[in-house]
Amino acid sequence: MIRFENVTKIYPNAGEASVEDLNFEIKSGDFVSIVGHSGAGKTTIVKLLLGEERPTKGDIFFEEIEVNKLKSKKLTNLRRRIGTVFQDFRLLPSKTAYENIAFAMESAGKTDEEIESDVPHVLDLVDLGSKAFHFPHQLSGGEKQRLSIARAIINNPEVVIADEPTGNLDPVNTYEVVHILKKINSLGTTVILTTHNKGVVDAIHKRVITLEDGKIVRDDEKGKYII
């Protein structure tokens, strides 16, 4: 489903490669954890996959689509097939919880009826039904992240990418987020999780790709966090 072929990314003025000669494939329905220290290149992989950055060398495929060659309009279409969750939540601060999710649906061209029926449902799913009209600054870290997950899954994406989703959360909220991600995966959605949280990775018991200085050093089917 997703393929990185000889991908290298060197940021302008950085000198060193952020990721170097990456080769891996993620199949549909997989749950893959990408682990490594800060600066190992985890977030760069996410940005490359979303088309936020273009590789210096190599190709990235989403099914048969060459992500690195997509123009703005087609990139938008691709992004609608991917749900994203970020460490810093990246919610729209001037929109309520309800509107944040509705915005993702509006962007995908959904009708008002679909929005009115689906948004309350997904808010209930992440236990935010009672806070639908709260603004992000009125929510706790855990609630923000749950909202961010709700937004990521609202359009039934084929892939959910969670970039350090537990980085700003306490253990209880971390557990909850991981639990939701596993549930999403069990329903057939591919999940890509980047993290440096050993406890999270070890608890999942799924495929682990380990990065060190921008290179893949391990790729285990049922791996653990080993660096």
Add this chain to the structure above:
Amino acid sequence: MRVIDIKRIVRGGFLNFVRNGFVSLSSVLVMTITLSVVTLIILSQAVLNFSLGQLKEKVDVTVFFTIGASESEILNIQTQLEQLPEVANVEYISSNQALENFKERHSTDYLTLQALEELDENPLGATLNIEAIEASEYEGIAGFLESGDALASNQKVIIDKVNYFQNKLVIDRLIAITEGAKRLGLGITFVLILISVIITFNTLRLNIYIAREEIGVMRVVGAENHYIRGPFMVEGMIYGLVSAFITMLIFYPISLWLGANMTDFLGINLNTYYFANFFQLFAITAVFGILLGIISSFLATRAYLKK
């Protein structure tokens, strides 16, 4: 773009305007200053044009006819003059009327009146007062009279003198002042509007810079560029419209004060002018503000939507 998208974009713009209270307030204030500059310039132009118009009206060319020139010949010249495109108005004063005017002007000057009565016949000839549309056209009109074209039908010389040549210096100077004032006014207008437009543009750019991360999020969520940009443009439009309203409100007491206290000095009652042209003024400021808001927002978001 679908109708539902337009509806959502407009709603988004309104919500942003209301929710970004302080940012909206500062943008409206800056734009109000810009629109006030525009309004002030329009009012100044009105004063300038009025004053120049009055000044121009005071200058005319008078054709003095010889005593005994027949009225039909004079009226014939008047008709010819009126047909010239550069002539605004021609006033005929008969010799009798000229005498009446003279007597009236000197009604307290018994010596002159007595001297006048000593004469057997009216010593004053008829005149034609000519007003040109532009001050610069007097020379041409005077030339026309001098050349004798006006007398082509009857060869007898009935024009005694044309006072253009006596007034030439004043007229030339007036032309220079009029042109200079117009050019200066245009220059100042251009510079002031340019400065205020740049300030407004930068304020809106700053607003959108603050929202750049939000724009990034919208892109990641899969929103198309027009859907991201649209609400910002609607917001810019609202800034323009609200600022136009505020500007008109601000100028209401100003025009009242100017009308009450400055009419003699300016020569024109700005309060009357303001109300007579209220809708035109509002339309100009609103359209200017709305366009400025929309274009600034469009350009400012472009930087974050390029990738």
